[in-house]
Amino acid sequence: MATENAIAHHDEHRDDEGSRIGMWLFLVTELLLFGGMFFVFAVYKYVHYDAFHLASKELSALVGTINTIVLLTSSLTIALSIKAMEDGRKTLSLVLQSTTLVFALVFLVNKYFEWSAKISHGTYPGSEEMMSRPNGEILFFGLYYVMTGLHALHVIVGLIIIAVMILFTVRGSIDRDRHVHLVNAGLYWHLVDVIWIFLFPLFYLIA
Amino acid sequence: MxxxxxxxxxxxxxxxxxxxxxxxxxxxxxxxxxxxxxxxxxxxxxxxxxxxxxxxxxxxxxxxxxESRLFRVVVYAAIFFIVVSIILLFSDYTFLRE
Structure with a gap:
């Protein structure tokens, strides 16, 4: 170890690949977190098949589809923003990062209206209306709020991260040759998209 | 592939x-x-x-x-073990329920 210190480099130490793999391993732990919830969902769906089917019909497939399109498109724009950065097209990258930010906001606004409508109808955990329903429906909506809520929390975190990336790009600390932070932000954002890819059909379409 | x-x-x-x-x-x-x-x-x-x-x-x-081959092996191995643990959970639930 002493020899390693003796030949310490004077240049900046960077390991972009190591940085990316660290991000990936973190994302895998996120999959484990959501995977556990999907397992709970699958078991209760099996046990309360009819109740889950009925409760699922109360969700708007249209709102779910719109949010799916919004997230898929935001995944495209963040991927393109990284490509633009690699090509040295900083302005284009900034425009694409900002577009991603707007899509994230659109997703959250849709989610806000969706949840408000549900809550104003008394459909929320612990409400009188909810407690009068069969167990299966209580479980469905409980999982709906926890899982889409945790997902929305990830969207909010992603939104903040992308905002920071925009700031970094403007300041110049992210550029053509040093943009691993932007790449990792993109990876996080794509994971948010992947989780929604599973959440959407399971809650809105087939249950 | x-x-x-x-x-x-x-x-x-x-x-x-x-x-x-x-x-x-x-x-x-x-x-x-x-x-x-x-x-x-x-x-x-x-x-x-x-x-x-x-x-x-x-x-x-x-x-x-x-990404490099080693990179993909690391990621796919991690995902593989998540899938395994989910499958084990399902089998546990199925066989121990009764």
Whole structure:
């Protein structure tokens, strides 16, 4: 170890690949977190098949589809923003990062209206209306709020991260040759998209 | 998957857009399939489509396809063990329930 210190480099130490793999391993732990919830969902769906089917019909497939399109498109724009950065097209990258930010906001606004409508109808955990329903429906909506809520929390975190990336790009600390932070932000954002890819059909379409 | 790494090393603007169109098409497919009464296979069809979509996002948007072989082994091994633990959970639930 002493020899390693003796030949310490004077240049900046960077390991972009190591940085990316660290991000990936973190994302895998996120999959484990959501995977556990999907397992709970699958078991209760099996046990309360009819109740889950009925409760699922109360969700708007249209709102779910719109949010799916919004997230898929935001995944495209963040991927393109990284490509633009690699090509040295900083302005284009900034425009694409900002577009991603707007899509994230659109997703959250849709989610806000969706949840408000549900809550104003008394459909929320612990409400009188909810407690009068069969167990299966209580479980469905409980999982709906926890899982889409945790997902929305990830969207909010992603939104903040992308905002920071925009700031970094403007300041110049992210550029053509040093943009691993932007790449990792993109990876996080794509994971948010992947989780929604599973959440959407399971809650809105087939249950 | 048989394609060389070089071929994918530079995914262009057009390539990303094409994948995005594919993802939208698969979304349309999953929404349409939900409208048809598929009975017991509905869940399987939905999960299959979602898996294909996730695969496209992971390999193209998340660049897994153009990462080094060791990188992919690390990531796929991690995902593999998540799948294993979920399967074990299901078997545990199925056999210990009664």
């Amino acid at each position: 048989a394609n060389s790494e070089q071929e994918h090393a530079h995914i262009g603007y057009g390539g990303y857009t094409l994948i995005w169109l594919g993802l939208l098409a698969l979304t349309a497919l999953t929404v349409t399939a939900a409208g048809v009464n598929l009975g017991n296979v509905a869940v399987a069809v939905t999960i299959l489509i979602a898996t294909v979509k996730s695969y496209l996002v992971a390999t193209i948007f998340m660049h897994l396809k153009i």
